[in-house]
Amino acid sequence: MDTKPQIYAVIMAGGVGARFWPRSREKNPKQLLEIAGEGTMIQNTIRRLGAFVEPKNVFVVTNKMQKDGIMQQLPQVPQANILVEPVGRNTAPCIGLAAMFVQRLDPKGIMVVLPADHLIQDELEFVRVLELGASVADASESLVTIGIQPNRPETGYGYIQVREDAEEDRPAFMKEGVFQVKTFAEKPNPQMAQQFLESGDFLWNSGMFMWRVDVILSEIQRSLPDLHERLKQLEPSLGTPMFEQSLDRAYGMVRSISIDYGVMEKAKSVYVIRGNFGWNDVGSWDEVCRLAPKNECGNFANGTIIAVNSKNTYVHAPGKLVATVGVDDLIIIQTDDALLVCKKDNSQDVKEVVDYLRRKKMNEFL
């Protein structure tokens, strides 16, 4: 192919960001917050695509609660491109739905699928990797994922093992940093994570994907025929007043399954592009704290903070006076209606607070 294919971005923005409570709320979750630096996470996700994807080619898949917030934050994205799932069914249905919309515009278009809530430091390198991935996806007619070069034995991510091919076997599109996927590995235990790191042929599964829309739809058809069937049934109502009702019906019958488990791991051929661009999925307050600029005592403060014998604290309390006395390794998040005080090592457990609020139906705090 000589003409460059059109690129479409699909931003997955349905998460609730429970670990970022009390700032992250159902209507205003992690991806809609300025959680690290300037701009909200979803705004930065789209901004950093730059000229690689035109705003009219950006799709956002979200839910009813977040729709208004997303439209406000992304005025450059056409309203018709904000796709609202009636319920969350994990990533496979989300991606299938978006693929249907892309396909209608461009049956051979390239989809770049990105979570809305990741941080990327080296944006030029990131776009270079996307361009490389798009060319591989187009030329190979395969699924492509981005694997992050690991720098620690992380147990919180899935891993991708790459296949080292002999030089002579490599097709032309397999430039430096492009590999065939050998296996997908679940989140490892610490020993395995250490082995993965030392082996040198494992990358972190970033949850970022690229493929031609016809390729992913045929892979869905092969591996998740039920889902494909439901999507096909939706097609006639697309762009009609019936669509919302049809979508409700379809999602009522679609099972919840991830694209990794449902499609990627079963695909005939998957390529991975090795990325090394300062990636961070910002999974917890602890991680935000690690990324934040700190003073000589290791304290970060947003608000008026008086720290007495305190170190390694992260305090977010805009417009409020906070005094910390004799504390360390604490995260303190103050919003208008709630306060979180959390030991850094336990910041994954913030989710338990949200679970509790849900069980007790304390909806005003969700």
Added chain:
Amino acid sequence: MDTKPQIYAVIMAGGVGARFWPRSREKNPKQLLEIAGEGTMIQNTIRRLGAFVEPKNVFVVTNKMQKDGIMQQLPQVPQANILVEPVGRNTAPCIGLAAMFVQRLDPKGIMVVLPADHLIQDELEFVRVLELGASVADASESLVTIGIQPNRPETGYGYIQVREDAEEDRPAFMKEGVFQVKTFAEKPNPQMAQQFLESGDFLWNSGMFMWRVDVILSEIQRSLPDLHERLKQLEPSLGTPMFEQSLDRAYGMVRSISIDYGVMEKAKSVYVIRGNFGWNDVGSWDEVCRLAPKNECGNFANGTIIAVNSKNTYVHAPGKLVATVGVDDLIIIQTDDALLVCKKDNSQDVKEVVDYLRRKKMNEFL
């Protein structure tokens, strides 16, 4: 004497309670707060006197900031009995001023001098000790103080060493639990505190005193002649519109000195009554926490608190949702405008926050 002397209570309520920031504020300090159980500390200080002191015989010495709050909380005390010092000059001038007012009503009246911010568990026993002390003060024409039976080697209090007299030397008023004071000891180091505890003849200096007004005034005259002179100069203006101005002038020239250092330690004869009535001067949030009712995880909560893997926390945040995750031994105090997060062991250092606010002239938080 056969007729019982009249009893007057002098409540010292000038403290700022800096260690109880952010609840304790200049206008609403520790003694005006419901800090442990029901009723404010000053209300309880007067309530527990019961029939021992009539409300019309209660004097409160305070400052301009607290006057309104005190009048509101103590409607039973005559307004004329709320004495306002222009500046704080420690306890000797405060007591001298009150003595002048008592003397005018009753030249041989008995003064019971009490801090406004102590807790007492066994109120019947407390009143019994006051009655005993008053009779000793009257019969001996000496200064009388209350010494608390120590139960730990506390380094935060001064101590009183008692003299064990031979039975035959004891005057009739020296009933069980009444001793002559041998020495006053400063706050000890831990080794000395341990020795004091083991010796059995040391009591904690509680800062509660009893004496006849003529006796204390003549002791002030002897040990602090300057102060006595200033008080004498005030007398003609007492009850006239000139009083406030005279008081300003007198206090401008009076030096700051405690009754312990300025009078008690120099007095010819001082008696101490041993008290064992569950006394607590509630010196810090840590102490409040120790006294508070706690759940099985050692947590106390005033407000809506979700505690995940948290223990031994004290949370005061009425009307606010607070979640604690993975924390222990923390004190969390939330007011409308400020938040304190403090490690229990460091609760004495809360004072440093107030010092900082004062240095930076952040007066709205004082």
